[in-house]
Every structure is written in structure tokens, then in C-alpha cells.
Amino acid sequence: MLKVKKLNKIYPNGTHALKDISFEVKKGEFLIIIGLSGSGKSTLLRCLNRLIDPTSGSIIFEDEEISTLKGAALRKVRSRIGMVFQNFNLIPRFSVLKNTLTGSLSRTGTIASIFGNFSKEEEKKARSFLKTVGLNGKERSRADNLSGGQQQRLSMARALMQNPELLLADEPVASLDPATSHTVMDYLKKINQEFGVTIICNLHFLSLVKEYGTRVLALKDGEIVYEGPPEGIDEQWFRTIYGEDAKEVRIK
Amino acid sequence: MEIRYPEFSWGEPLVCLVLGLIVSSVIYFLLPRLSIGRAIYFKTYAQLNKPLLKRPYIYLGLFIFLITLISGLYVSQVSLREFFSHSGLMGAKRIFIALFTPNFGILEHALFAAIETIYMAFIATLFAIPVAFVLSFFAAKNLMRDSIVLIVTYSIIRFILNLTRSIEPLIWAIIFSVWVGIGPFSGMMALCIHSIASLSKLYSEQIEGIDEGTMESITATGAKPIQVVWFGVVPQIILPFISFTIYRWDINVRMATIIGLVGGGGIGTLLMQYQGLAKWNEVGLLVIIIASIVWAMDYISTKIRQAIK
Numbered sequence: 001m002l003k004v005k006k007l008n009k010i011y012p013n014g015t016h017a018l019k020d021i022s023f024e025v026k027k028g029e030f031l032i033i034i035g036l037s038g039s040g041k042s043t044l045l046r047c048l049n050r051l052i053d054p055t056s057g058s059i060i061f062e063d064e065e066i067s068t069l070k071g072a073a074l075r076k077v078r079s080r081i082g083m084v085f086q087n088f089n090l091i092p093r094f095s096v097l098k099n100t101l102t103g104s105l106s107r108t109g110t111i112a113s114i115f116g117n118f119s120k121e122e123e124k125k126a127r128s129f130l131k132t133v134g135l136n137g138k139e140r141s142r143a144d145n146l147s148g149g150q151q152q153r154l155s156m157a158r159a160l161m162q163n164p165e166l167l168l169a170d171e172p173v174a175s176l177d178p179a180t181s182h183t184v185m186d187y188l189k190k191i192n193q194e195f196g197v198t199i200i201c202n203l204h205f206l207s208l209v210k211e212y213g214t215r216v217l218a219l220k221d222g223e224i225v226y227e228g229p230p231e232g233i234d235e236q237w238f239r240t241i242y243g244e245d246a247k248e249v250r251i252k
Numbered sequence: 253m254e255i256r257y258p259e260f261s262w263g264e265p266l267v268c269l270v271l272g273l274i275v276s277s278v279i280y281f282l283l284p285r286l287s288i289g290r291a292i293y294f295k296t297y298a299q300l301n302k303p304l305l306k307r308p309y310i311y312l313g314l315f316i317f318l319i320t321l322i323s324g325l326y327v328s329q330v331s332l333r334e335f336f337s338h339s340g341l342m343g344a345k346r347i348f349i350a351l352f353t354p355n356f357g358i359l360e361h362a363l364f365a366a367i368e369t370i371y372m373a374f375i376a377t378l379f380a381i382p383v384a385f386v387l388s389f390f391a392a393k394n395l396m397r398d399s400i401v402l403i404v405t406y407s408i409i410r411f412i413l414n415l416t417r418s419i420e421p422l423i424w425a426i427i428f429s430v431w432v433g434i435g436p437f438s439g440m441m442a443l444c445i446h447s448i449a450s451l452s453k454l455y456s457e458q459i460e461g462i463d464e465g466t467m468e469s470i471t472a473t474g475a476k477p478i479q480v481v482w483f484g485v486v487p488q489i490i491l492p493f494i495s496f497t498i499y500r501w502d503i504n505v506r507m508a509t510i511i512g513l514v515g516g517g518g519i520g521t522l523l524m525q526y527q528g529l530a531k532w533n534e535v536g537l538l539v540i541i542i543a544s545i546v547w548a549m550d551y552i553s554t555k556i557r558q559a560i561k
Contacts, residue, residue: 049472079474089469091487102483106474113475114482155469162473 001027001198002048002166007057007067009043009222017043018054019222025166030192031200032213032230036242040222041202045168048200049081050074062165079106082159082197086171088151092144096135096154099143100126103161122161129157133187149180153187160191167191169201173208181205185212206233350532351539358534362522366541369518372436373504376443381497384448387413388455389481394464417449421507422514429515439516443504454496455489462488495557502553509542 002025009018017040025031033041046052048059050066059067066077082103090099104122105113112118118126130136133153138146143154152172159167169188173181189212192199203209209216210230218226218233218241226237233241334340389395391413396406424442432438467484475483512520519538526534 051468051472075474075476077474078472081472083469083472085465085469087465089463089465091466091483093487102470102475103473105470105476105479105483110476110478113479158469158473168472 001025001062002200003058003060004048005058005060007044007047007059008055009040009047009052010055017222018047021057021219021222021224023217023224023227025198025200027198028192028196029198030189030212030214031198031217032209032215033200033202033217033219034204034206034209034241035219039219041219042170044219045083045170045200045202048166048168049078049083051083075106079162080165082162082164082167084152084155084159084167084169084172086174088148088155090143090151090155090158092142094143095140096130096143096146097123097126097139099154100130100157100161103158106162126157126161129160130154132160132190133157147180148176149183152176152184156184156187156191160195164197166198166200169199171202171204174204181208188212206238209233347532351536353533354537354540355531355533356537358537362519362538362541365519365522366545368436369508369512369520370505370545372440372516372518373443373501373508376440376447376508377497377501377504379444380447380451380500384451384455385493387448387452388459389485391452391456392459394460394462395481395485413449413452416445417453419446421446421511425511425514425516434515434517434521436517439508439511439518439520442511442516443507446507447500447504451496451500454500455493458489458492458496459485491560494560498553498556502549505549506546509545 004024005022007018007021008016010016021040021044033044035041043052047054047067048061050069054067057067058065061077061081064077066074069077091102094102098116101118101122104118104126108118108122127136127139130139133156135146135150135153135157138150143151146154167188172188173184176184185208188199188201191197201213203213210233213230216226216228216230216233217224218237220241225240226233387409390405390409393406396402421442424445425439428438428441429435432441462485466488467480470480470484508516508518509520509523512518512522513524515521519542523535523538523542526538
């Protein structure tokens, strides 16, 4: 469903963040991208829904070249790709329900959305997705009153509101404790399996990679150094990816 | 119109400059091996590679500062003799006694003028809010960097706002009193223009300081640009906006009294009239009223701003 060819990103300050990245993602995959901080994981993910414009290369999403789209066409593609972030990026002062409804902004008229006039069906949908991520009963609380794990689940409900074909997760558990991390990853897995949403996820922890990923991509200094099944990452590969002195941290 | 003492002319500074140039070029070109230090300490040329003053620039700076201080005192005509002169002290005593025995006969009159001032400030702030609100988004760098058109719009709006803000409300009041006539309307217009410029700046700085993650996440849902601003930016800035606006109303009430002095209406105009007639008892009452308004506004605005934090 997604083909990336020779993708390059050079920032205005000269940093060459992505170097000739090429890979493919098939429908229903749970692809995990690993690598050190600064290896280009976040940049890669943000290029896929064009939060960052790539310098060169092509991104083909469902047989459509999206790396040069603009305006309404770009928004249309973005609406088909959900995204969750390390810092959740919710609207703290809004209710849980209203935060979920922001996932339907692309389908709602500008004026209607400014006055908070979301349709009844959207609201029904929002409630059912909140149930999916286990936040039923919390609809009226403010988003900033939720715990970290709950906030991340809320951001998943928001992404589900887009009816996404692809979900990008940028370090979804990096600011959560180990136990909560597993819950959040379990919900990602549920979205992957029950809703058939393809997932591309950036992760730090190798133990989580082996448990959840169907395929792994390792980045180092903006280049792909490993592509294959999670089980294939042995001690040797681990050192290549994370450096000679690295030690594996496991979370159980 | 000669109102300055001492009279300024180009002659003296030019003579000093030319003299200094001549002296320094004589030293530099004709006496390269002579130095005052060596003359004083009878040192040989070879011993002189160490500077006599370790930090010559500090001494030079101090010297320049002293000269500036002395000429500053001279130019601003600071005079202790005038300050403590007998007739001067008597005048001060007379005016202070008058100020502290205010004439309550004009209380009603003064209160109506004060109400005029408060409403003037209120309307000026109210009219400024929507304009400043819209302008602030165009004056926020983080929203305006994506294309050339936006950057140019940003620069033009910033320039106009800076220009408007650098002109004091007092000057605006003079301009508007010629334009729409002396009275509260011209004062209101002056305050409004200045409020728009300064509120836009405060608002836009607030926008520049937002957490851009929320904007990013709303953009990622495929929302339209206006929706991104409404959901990604506005919820983060609404409280600081209200706080700034109340603070601005507070400032406007203070300024409105000053603006009245140049014909902007309200209690300031009344103050100027009584002051011109040297009716110090009436002036005393007006000062008390102004002080209590300013105190009350300050108190209320602080309370409200604390409450919405």
C-alpha cells in the first residue's frame, strides 16, 4: 500500500536526515522503525504524511504519488493517514469527546467546526471509538485530567475517527512507564488486527519490537541498515544499530 | 523661538574636535617615540612594551562618563539653589496645601468626567480586541513562514504595527483632535489605535510561544488551515489573551487621563482647564479621583487575571 523510493531530506541547516530511503509496506503490516535518537525516524514518519516536505524522492500511497501534493489533495491524503505522537498533542483544555471529534475535522465544514457543530453520527462514532480504547465514561473529563496512558489512548481514538488506512505512531510509549507502555502497545495491536489498519511505529525498546512488530526497519544516520523480521536482530545487529557499547534494556 | 539655555551651536564641539585631531596627529606623526609615561617614569623605550594602564579602555570609559555627567547636569540646569530658594519653597507649600484641601464643590462634575474617561478606555479596548485578534495571527512568525506570500504579509503587518506603536497615544490624540474635533471621541480613537498595535504584539508573541505539537496533530488529521488555527492554536492562547486585554483596559484608563490633557476629553481635560486657571483646590480633588480610579482598576484587573490563571 505504501512505496517509498529514494527518499531524501536535507534540512535548511544542512543536516542530511534521510539518505536514499527505499522500502515498501504491505496492507495489514505492523512495521516498526528503530534507531538511535537523531537517526531520522521521526523525520521519516513525518515525511510520510507530509508534515515535513521531503527534499527528493517519491512516496506512493495506494498507487498515488503524494510527495508533491498540495492544498485540498494533500489534506485528503492526510485524512486517510492517522498519527499518534510521543507527547500525545491533544488539546488539554478540551473534553475527551471534543478531542476525539477533532479527528473528523477533514469531513466537517470550517464554519460548523468552529461553532463545535459536529454531526450526530460523528458523535456516535466518537463514543464508540472511545469505547474501543477503553475510555468510555470519560467523555466529559478534560483531556489534561487523564493519565499519560489514557491520553495516548485518546489520541488513538482521535486517529481512528479519521477511518485511517495507515496509522503512524511516533514513539507512542516513550513518555510512559513500562506497564502502561504494554497497554498502549496492546491497543495498537488491536487496531492493527481488528480494524485492519496498517501501522508504522517508531520505537526505542527492542523487547517491544520483538513482541509486537511483524517487520523491522532499522535506521542509522539516515540510512536503512536492517530490514527484516524482528527475530533477525541478534547481538551483532544490535551493536551495528545502536553502537558498540550499547546494552539492551528490556521491559517486561 | 529661543527656549534653550545654554544656547547650542556647532562652533564649540567642532573646535574641540579639530583641536583634538591636531594634538593627536602631532603625537602620532611627529613624536612617535615620545610618551608621557616614559617622561614621567624615565623608562627606556624597551621597557615600555608593557602598557602603563592595564585596562586603558575602562579608564577611557570612566572619563567619558564623567564628562557626560557634568555636561548633562549643566544642560538640564540642575540647581540646588533654585530647589531650596525661599520663594520656591513658599510656592510649593501653597500648592501642596491647596492640593490637600480639595474643593468638593465640583465633585459631581468631576465624577461625570471620570465616568467619561472610564468609558472612553472601555470602548477603545473593546474596538481594539477583534482587530488585534485577527492581526495577531498574521503577525505571528510561526504561522507565517510556509510561503513567500505569508512572509511578506508578516513583514508588512509587523512594520505597520511597530510604526503605530512607536507613536505615543498623546500624539495620536493630537492628530485625532484635529481630525474629529476635541473631545472624548478623539481620545477614544487615539487609545484604540495604540491598543490595536500593542495588543497585536502581545497576542502574537503569545501565539509564537505555543506548543506546536497540537498544531501538528490537527494538521495530520487533514484539517483545513483555519481549523488548524482554531483547534491547534486558539485553545492555548485564549486565557492569556483575556488576561492581556484586561491589563490593557487598565492601562487605557490611566492613559485616558493623560490624553485628556491634550483635548482627549474626560477628566484629563478638566484637570488641564483648572490647572490653567491655577485653581489648585479643584486640581486636588481631580488628582484624588484619578488616583482612586487607577488604584481600583489596578486592583480589579489583578484580581480577575489571577482568577482566570
